[in-house]
Amino acid sequence: MARLQILELPEGADDDRPPFVLVIDEVAFDNPVYERFVADEELATGLASRVGARAVLVFEDTIDIPANDTSAYAQPAAVLHLDDHEVRSAIATDMNKARRQAGVATIGQRLADERTDIARDMDRLANHKAAITDALGLDRLRDWDDIRNAAAGIRRDREAKTEAVENVRNLHRPVEHRGQTICWECSGYDFPGQTTDSTPVTHDQCSTLRALNAERDETSPSRG
Known part of the structure; x- marks a missing residue:
């Protein structure tokens, strides 16, 4: 029965999260999982890219990873005994979870950027309003209706003077x-x-x- 393990790698300076390799061992020679991964190198490469692993390694033998030794526990947490269907199901679940987390992160970043843009636009609007009220000789606390009425009054006065001239x-x-x-x-x-x-x-x-x-x-x- 195939097992799915995670082999963590040393973290580099440019890594935003610990790198790892996905290890699938105890896969029988005639198991479809073994046949597919050995025959199709792009399948392993594509799976590694989708789940964020550096590589996917498939072994017929048992590969013991010391960091994954959970023999002291009643139920192993890092070593899973799965059949071919369960392997694919587990990988699909992890991939969907990663997609959802990436989507939430993207939405959160977009909202943060929008909040920054709104704050910047509000600051610019406040500066424009201050400049306009100063030019019209109004108190800076006046609202936009007062500013519009003052500007309309100036225009009417100018048009009347132009007509008189x-x-x-x-x-x-x-x-x-x-x-x-x-x-x-x-x-x-x-x-x-x-x-x-x-x-x-x-x-x-x-x-x-x-x-x-x-x-x-x-x-x-x-x-x-």
């Missing part, structure tokens, strides 16, 4: 009068009579437009 520019628009371009509003231009109510002011000397243009130059981004 355009209305002023329209009043001080240029008009051709007796061979020169004058300011409609400053000259008190009368379109039907094509006369002015005051001394004509050339359009480029309109103080209102010059003031508006100076303000626009001050607020416009500098050109490099």
Whole structure:
């Protein structure tokens, strides 16, 4: 009756867990397990890879591993007497357990990475919020609704001022009068009579437009 044993190997510096060899002994020459492993080297190699062993060794003789000596116990724990079906069943159970443990480890690592990403994103969001509230002149404890309302108010105010400036520019628009371009509003231009109510002011000397243009130059981004 075949036995399944574990032969632990010396642990190296690069090993994340103790290395071991899977040993199957007392396998009769005509036992399907012996025939399969001897005839198919890739089968042994593949099994070793799946269970994390360095190799799988199959012997017809009895191989006594001192570390697995459990003769002092009523029921051996490290040496199992198994038939061919039980060997395959035990190996399959161990492989499934290893897969489940690997899956749990992968999920745990992914969750840990996600928690790290969330913490990093929350920190960045807090920094962005602080910068926005400072720019708007708000208390940093204000919530996002307050920030949105403040930004909307600034936009409405800017649009109203822009509309007012355009209305002023329209009043001080240029008009051709007796061979020169004058300011409609400053000259008190009368379109039907094509006369002015005051001394004509050339359009480029309109103080209102010059003031508006100076303000626009001050607020416009500098050109490099």
